[in-house]
Amino acid sequence: xxxxxxxxxxxxxxxxxxxxxxxxxxxxxxxxxxxxxxxxxxxxxxxxxxxxxxxxxxxxxxxxxxxxxxxxxxxxxxxxxxxxxxxxxxxxxxxxxxxxxxxxxxxxxxxxxxxxxxxxxxxxxxxxxxxxxxxxxxxxxxxxxxxxxxxxxxxxxxxxxxxxxxxxxxxxxxxxxxxxxxxxxxxxxxxxxxxxxxxxxxxxxxxxxx
Amino acid sequence: xxxxxxxxxxxxxxxxxxxxxxxxxxxxxxxxxxxxxxxxxxxxxxxxxxxxxxxxxxxxxxxxxxxxxxxxxxxxxxxxxxxxxxxxxxxxxxxxxxxxxxxxxxxxxxxxxxxxxxxxxxxxxxxxxxxxxxxxxxxxxxxxxxxxxxxxxxxxxxxxxxxxxxxxxxxxxxxxxxxxxxxxxxxxxxxxxxxxxxxxxxxxxxxxxxxxxxxxxxxxxx
Numbered sequence: 001x002x003x004x005x006x007x008x009x010x011x012x013x014x015x016x017x018x019x020x021x022x023x024x025x026x027x028x029x030x031x032x033x034x035x036x037x038x039x040x041x042x043x044x045x046x047x048x049x050x051x052x053x054x055x056x057x058x059x060x061x062x063x064x065x066x067x068x069x070x071x072x073x074x075x076x077x078x079x080x081x082x083x084x085x086x087x088x089x090x091x092x093x094x095x096x097x098x099x100x101x102x103x104x105x106x107x108x109x110x111x112x113x114x115x116x117x118x119x120x121x122x123x124x125x126x127x128x129x130x131x132x133x134x135x136x137x138x139x140x141x142x143x144x145x146x147x148x149x150x151x152x153x154x155x156x157x158x159x160x161x162x163x164x165x166x167x168x169x170x171x172x173x174x175x176x177x178x179x180x181x182x183x184x185x186x187x188x189x190x191x192x193x194x195x196x197x198x199x200x201x202x203x204x205x206x207x208x209x210x
Numbered sequence: 211x212x213x214x215x216x217x218x219x220x221x222x223x224x225x226x227x228x229x230x231x232x233x234x235x236x237x238x239x240x241x242x243x244x245x246x247x248x249x250x251x252x253x254x255x256x257x258x259x260x261x262x263x264x265x266x267x268x269x270x271x272x273x274x275x276x277x278x279x280x281x282x283x284x285x286x287x288x289x290x291x292x293x294x295x296x297x298x299x300x301x302x303x304x305x306x307x308x309x310x311x312x313x314x315x316x317x318x319x320x321x322x323x324x325x326x327x328x329x330x331x332x333x334x335x336x337x338x339x340x341x342x343x344x345x346x347x348x349x350x351x352x353x354x355x356x357x358x359x360x361x362x363x364x365x366x367x368x369x370x371x372x373x374x375x376x377x378x379x380x381x382x383x384x385x386x387x388x389x390x391x392x393x394x395x396x397x398x399x400x401x402x403x404x405x406x407x408x409x410x411x412x413x414x415x416x417x418x419x420x421x422x423x424x425x426x427x428x429x430x431x432x
Contacts, residue, residue: 042270049269054362067353067360097323097330125327125340128354151351151364153371155326155342159352 020048066144084141086115091133099126252288257295296324314382
């Protein structure tokens, strides 16, 4: 029979419509008081149509969510910022749309490059949020941010981000990427233990040979 | 200060006996409020950002909470153009024509990296590096593509911009008709008619150089 598909499709819409009211009664009022109700209703177990009232309430951002990259700096004991970036330029090379621009620092005395960026720019109008820079960085110095509220009225002055704008502390990274941060720290600790063992072994060997 | 506070305590002196009975506001405020509360976007998508725009318009994020529920498929009935996606050179003439056909006041929101600056296709042979080279853009939303929430943030930014405008200064209430943007011409490459004078000068220069070379070679042969 013709038209059955249309009726079935309309049935789905009707089901969603009724489900949203049924769910509203089940969670009666809890939506506005508990975050748990909100998360269940907008998740896979939620039934019916559920609207996120954006500026007042927002979805939980998943850890692997990617937006514009940011640079990490370690906070020194006196509050100074120590950049993790060594201006090696790997991120600029792997960037598919080529939106990263790095300038190296040169030692004023010798004229040789120092592992620190003099300038670091990202054109966020070119960035395609792929996360290759964060993936390839050997020093974990660049990560993908979660901040998406960056609309502006002028692109020429606001959309080329410099190092000041991009830099964020490591604690921020630990806060938004807890799993990644724990894995990185574990890997670093293992690496350092290995190095120390190697050093100790070498020292022992030297002693024996003497 | 909330809107009601502002209405109840205006700068204008109100007699005591009328204190709670009258409200004083400016025409700008009422006018901007009504305009920003009924922005109708144009139903017009170019690439993958359009999928996010559709998602924003659907029930989960629901544009109608901002008075934008009716996406008009006709430029004659819309106030806001969401340029959602890669602007190819082939599409620019149509976009400019649609912009010209929109009634004033009109706003443009450039959504995503491609529409704003060319994105991953920047400097490509077929992609315009930024729609703002052809139409005036009010708000830029970066992202590739921006999530529905990021787009909503951009739309709220448009509303904030409208709130700051005044009838006296906006370009569409000045004397005389406003000029339409000349539609770009698609040839082997895109040509902006606003630059035709420059192109003509360059072409004339090239032509004189070519004739000079031809004369020289002719003289050499003779």
